[in-house]
Amino acid sequence: MLKADELFIPETATVLDTMKRLDETGQRILFLAPEGRLKAVVTDGDIRKCMLRGGSLEDPVSKAANYHPKSLPIAERGRARRELERWGIDALPILDKNGVITDIIFADGVNVDNRKRVDIPVVMMAGGLGTRLYPYTKILPKPLIPVGEQPIAEMILGRFRDFGCRHMTMIVNYKRGMIKSYFSDLEKDYTVDFIDEDTFMGTGGGLCLLKGRMNSPFFFTNCDTLLDIDFGDLYQYHKDQGNLVTMVCAFKHFTVPYGVVELGSDGGIASMREKPELNFLTNTGVYVVEPRVVEEMPNGEFIGFPDVIDRYRAAGEKVGVYPINESSWMDMGQMEELEKMRRRLEEQS
Template identity: 80%
Template sequence: MLKVEELFIEPSITVLETLRKLDETGQRILFIAPQGKLQAVVTDGDIRKFFLRGGTPDQTVDKAANYHPLSLPVSERGQARRMLQDHCIDALPILDKRGHIADIVFAHGVDVDNRKRVDIPVVMMAGGLGTRLYPYTKILPKPLIPVGEQPIAELIMDRFRSFGCREFTMIVNYKRGMIKSYFNELEKDYQVHFADEEVFMGTGGGLCLLKDKIDSPFFFTNCDTLLDVDFGDLYAYHKSHGNLVTMVCAFKHYTVPYGVVELGEDGGIAAMREKPELDFLTNTGVYVVEPRVVQEMRDGEKIGFPDVIERYRRAGEKVGVYPISESSWMDMGQLEELEKMRRKLENQQ
């Protein structure tokens, strides 16, 4: 049972440390509350807005925090459910007469679903050989590799389905007969269509097969990536910013396991750093895409989707980033990551 105090943070810690704390607690909100008195709240959305304003992970979290948070006095606790619904928030602090946090009411604890609904098509890149998952993919195509009791592709569809998506298209190539058989025989309350890729065209090239078949914005996803995000909020962000493409990126923290030596011009040592730590944003392989991108794809072109994005970016088109925390992204592109995903999903059950 999580204690209220475990969600308290100091305003002087960095944004990166705050992200780690959000991951550790499994919640989407933390509180700046000296001696328990509420001053500000920090949500994953606050941090996302902070980065979009040009903030960096090494800055202190007080620069990202909301110093005008919603709250309720203990005497009005009964209004918590209505306030959570009206303001579409995940948690609400309950304050005593001195302004100290006496309790926190979470939306999931009172059966409130604040997720934004979104019913747009989902396109899944499902035609690759999955060489990094060999020898599994010698027998099964990557979309059908089980993670627990379900294939990864079905798990991904279930995530989108829970937000209202009902129309899926899989771009298939390698062992596509097996993929089609599985989804055609599956009892489901959504539609799955297939686009046959006769030659490998990369993670972006296959979109040319969907010309004149998609006339609305759509989610575009790898078949090996599970995200724990609000897809409705992602779509709303994409539209509000007027992006042609919005890329979902996760913050990664990596410690180089070696001492790093930098060479000087004369061949001597310019600097030495013992096990340096790196922080960076990485592409999760999930996007929101406007239909114009499909119509402008070059027939038969072999190209990765990041290269498609770069082409538009250089042309001055608006391409955006939707940042998420590292723990919100699970990837099974390699055997080691597949086992991590299995363990994490087991722990969530």
């Protein structure tokens, strides 16, 4: 079990340091508490807002922190659960008479669910060959490859269902009979429609098959990406920003395991860096999309959805990014990543 001080972070820490600590603790909140006295809190949502305001990963965490946090004195600890629910927060620090944090009460999902509900369609691109997962996909289509006790596609749709989505559509091609059979027989409280893609059209081209079917914004997802995020908050952000498409992107931190040498124009060494660190945003393959995109898709065009986005960006349309922590994203597009996903889900169960 975590101790309270393991969730403390100094004001001088950078946004990047804070993101790493959030990943390490597995919690969504940290406390700025010099000498144990509560001064501010910072959540993954605070960091996301900071980045969307133009903040940098190298900024001090103080630029993202909330300096008016909720708390309770020790004498009122008994009403912590009630206040967690009333305020709609994940954690509540308990303070002594000097303002020092003595305990932290977490919602942990027990009788508290502060997530926004949203009932919009979900479209899953589920027709690819899954060549990176060969030889598994020689037997099963990628959407039916199990991660633990469930196929990945069922797990993904289940997470959307948990946020209120009830109408799913799967664009299918490779081994589609198996996919249709599985979901038709599955006992579930949501509907699944199938759209046959007879010719491979890429991760974006298949959207043309939905013309006349989409009359609202929809979630659009690959069949190999599992996100641990508030989809209701994602949809609200999409609406508030007035985006045509909102792309969910994860912060990635990568350390090159070698010393990197750059050559100069004379063949000599221009610079050397020992195990440099890279920080960047990467596309998770999950989006919120306005129905106009479907209606404007050329029929039969082979195109990836990132290329569709680039086309709209070039035309001056508004495309936004919803950033999330790396720990909120699991991808099974490759064999190595599939095994990582299995291990992480086992740890969470």
